Amino acid sequence: MEPLLRVRELRVRFATRHGTVSAVDGVSFDVYPGETVAIVGESGSGKSVTMQAVMGLLPRGAQVSGSITYRGTELVGRPVSVTRALCGDELAMIFQDPLSSLNPVFRVGRQITEALVRRRGMRRAAARERAVELMTRVGIPAPELRVDEYPHQFSGGMRQRAMIAMALAMSPRLLIADEPTTALDVTVQAQIMRLLASLRESDGMALALITHDLGVVADAADRVVLMYAGRVVETGPTREVYEHCRHPYTEGLLASVPDDADVDRLVPISGQPPNPASLPGGCAFHPRCRYAIERCRTERPPLSVVDGHPSACHRSQEVGG
Amino acid sequence: MTATSAMADTIETTAPPARRRGRTGTVRIVGSLAVVAFYALCAAFGPILFRFDPVAVDTRNRLLAPLSHTSEGHLVLFGTDQIGQDLLAKMMQGARVSMTIGISALLLSGLIGLVFGILAGWFGGWLDSVLMRLADIQLAFPGILLAILIAAVLGPSVGNVIVVLSISGWVTFARVTRGQALATKNREYVDATRVLGARTWHVVRTCVLPSCRAPFLVIAALHIGDVILAEASLSFLGLGTPATTPSWGTTIAGGRDLLSTAWWISAIPGIALAVLVVAFGVLGDALRDRYDPKLAGR
Numbered sequence: 001m002e003p004l005l006r007v008r009e010l011r012v013r014f015a016t017r018h019g020t021v022s023a024v025d026g027v028s029f030d031v032y033p034g035e036t037v038a039i040v041g042e043s044g045s046g047k048s049v050t051m052q053a054v055m056g057l058l059p060r061g062a063q064v065s066g067s068i069t070y071r072g073t074e075l076v077g078r079p080v081s082v083t084r085a086l087c088g089d090e091l092a093m094i095f096q097d098p099l100s101s102l103n104p105v106f107r108v109g110r111q112i113t114e115a116l117v118r119r120r121g122m123r124r125a126a127a128r129e130r131a132v133e134l135m136t137r138v139g140i141p142a143p144e145l146r147v148d149e150y151p152h153q154f155s156g157g158m159r160q161r162a163m164i165a166m167a168l169a170m171s172p173r174l175l176i177a178d179e180p181t182t183a184l185d186v187t188v189q190a191q192i193m194r195l196l197a198s199l200r201e202s203d204g205m206a207l208a209l210i211t212h213d214l215g216v217v218a219d220a221a222d223r224v225v226l227m228y229a230g231r232v233v234e235t236g237p238t239r240e241v242y243e244h245c246r247h248p249y250t251e252g253l254l255a256s257v258p259d260d261a262d263v264d265r266l267v268p269i270s271g272q273p274p275n276p277a278s279l280p281g282g283c284a285f286h287p288r289c290r291y292a293i294e295r296c297r298t299e300r301p302p303l304s305v306v307d308g309h310p311s312a313c314h315r316s317q318e319v320g321g
Numbered sequence: 322m323t324a325t326s327a328m329a330d331t332i333e334t335t336a337p338p339a340r341r342r343g344r345t346g347t348v349r350i351v352g353s354l355a356v357v358a359f360y361a362l363c364a365a366f367g368p369i370l371f372r373f374d375p376v377a378v379d380t381r382n383r384l385l386a387p388l389s390h391t392s393e394g395h396l397v398l399f400g401t402d403q404i405g406q407d408l409l410a411k412m413m414q415g416a417r418v419s420m421t422i423g424i425s426a427l428l429l430s431g432l433i434g435l436v437f438g439i440l441a442g443w444f445g446g447w448l449d450s451v452l453m454r455l456a457d458i459q460l461a462f463p464g465i466l467l468a469i470l471i472a473a474v475l476g477p478s479v480g481n482v483i484v485v486l487s488i489s490g491w492v493t494f495a496r497v498t499r500g501q502a503l504a505t506k507n508r509e510y511v512d513a514t515r516v517l518g519a520r521t522w523h524v525v526r527t528c529v530l531p532s533c534r535a536p537f538l539v540i541a542a543l544h545i546g547d548v549i550l551a552e553a554s555l556s557f558l559g560l561g562t563p564a565t566t567p568s569w570g571t572t573i574a575g576g577r578d579l580l581s582t583a584w585w586i587s588a589i590p591g592i593a594l595a596v597l598v599v600a601f602g603v604l605g606d607a608l609r610d611r612y613d614p615k616l617a618g619r
Binding site: 055056057081084085087088089091092093094095096097100101102103104105106114115118119163166167169170 | 508509510512513514515516517518519520523527528531532
């Protein structure tokens with residue numbers, strides 16, 4: 001099967017006052033139709049920048065190289081209008097903070113169907129009905145009333161639902177969700193994730209989920225891509241990665257998830273994520289790694305398959321179980 | 322017992338102001354709008370009721386004091402000038418000219434400011450540097466001096482006055498628009514609009530322009546007083562409207578030589594002008610306090 005989105009050796013560099021900073025360094029992954037791929041990493045690991053590169057949202061001055069193809073169309077090195085033409089019908093995105101991702105001066109219903117009116121020539125009255133339908137689908141109560149309200153009259157969870165309705169309006173094939181539940185409280189998080197899962201099932205849409213919450217990943221994702229310091233450190237089917245992790249970073253992340261049985265003992269990963277302007281030599285994770293050997297300081301491990309799925313560690317044989 | 326009743330009193334007296342919050346300056350806004358509306362009505366309907374002929378001469382009724390009667394027995398409320406023209410009719414005609422020029426110049430400078438501000442703030446880069454340095458250079462000149470210079474080059478006519486005044490007024494609008502564009506540019510809802518496939522113009526229209534609305538209203542009200550005053554100054558100096566279209570500035574200038582004998586020719590239009598400018602100033606301040614307290618002091 002052809003992947004919807006194919007990212008190969010993607011590199012994103014930013015020119016700053018302190019020299020060029022590499023935010024994403026040789027990232028490759030695929031998203032196939034109908035599947036959920038989770039891209040997991042700490043702040044600064046390059047997961048959001050990767051998706052911004054896909055959506056053409058990077059600030060001017062960012063240097064992008066490598067290849068991003070959407071259904072065979074190359075997006076890197078082409079004008080942003082090529083990406084914009086795919087937006088809506090093919091690609092859609094929802095953001096971390098639903099509070100600031102709705103335009104405060106327009107009614108919610110109008111924003112949800114703006115793309116339909118603008119790009120499909122739908123009439124305002126028909127669009128309003130469609131907005132009510134979409135709002136019903138994403139579980140906003142009393143949609144006939146709320147369709148004419150402004151974003152400030154919505155709660156955080158309702159705003160994220162409205163954002164999802166907005167992204168769904170054009171029935172995209174791939175929805176990119178950039179930490180969709182980070183700004184919401186835990187019960188609402190679960191509701192939103194359930195909503196995304198059910199919509200994915202009914203529409204057959206693919207979902208690229210950017211998150212740092214491994215709990216979310218375990219429930220929702222078919223495949224997982226773990227990123228550290230701008231590189232992919234481990235990738236594979238969620239289940240396999242969770243049960244037989246092959247990278248010390250993944251192991252550390254899994255160990256720092258609260259366990260029902262043993263709530264008092266969390267094992268954190270020691271140290272801080274590295275400054276992308278001055279990455280450690282060799283494997284970027286070695287200063288924080290308890291498996292680190294001399295070779296890790298000098299030689300950067302490539303992403304290679306060691307029984308099962310790809311990981312980037314010299315000692316992947318000894319990691320996990 | 323007394324303590325509880327005292328407490329009840331405080332609760333009662335403090336409750337209503339909380340409800341009135343966010344409605345600052347209502348009295349000032351309504352009051353100044355009433356003055357402006359009165360002028361607008363005079364400008365619109367005055368010249369229809371009191372026909373004014375700029376070339377008519379009535380030597381029998383020249384230099385009549387306010388509240389006196391003409392030889393035909395009509396009351397002249399504001400007196401007559403040195404060629405026997407009724408000052409009230411002349412001022413209403415002048416109000417029409419002055420306010421038309423003021424509003425046109427305001428709209429034109431607002432439009433120029435909006436376009437330049439969006440170009441500078443949204444697209445940035447060298448265009449931003451060029452436009453903002455241009456604005457800085459212009460701000461280094463005293464506004465009226467620049468207006469006199471351009472007016473002297475273009476010559477007196479209503480159209481030229483509008484052009485001159487808009488050139489000297491665009492900077493404030495451009496700066497505010499640029500600020501709003503910069504502030505909006507990196508908001509998440511702009512990205513959210515973009516990923517639905519919106520093009521630049523659509524994003525500017527739906528995200529930047531609405532955020533300019535309140536500051537524009539405030540600046541417009543503060544600025545229009547200046548524009549009307551500047552128009553009067555130019556006309557007073559003979560660089561504004563030609564004598565056949567009497568604005569307040571030309572009327573005031575016309576009475577300058579007769580100040581000791583017929584004070585009303587200059588004084589009454591001057592007072593009328595001052596009242597209107599003050600009304601706009603009050604309106605602008607009140608709108609600023611209501612919509613954008615952060616703009617104070619600009």
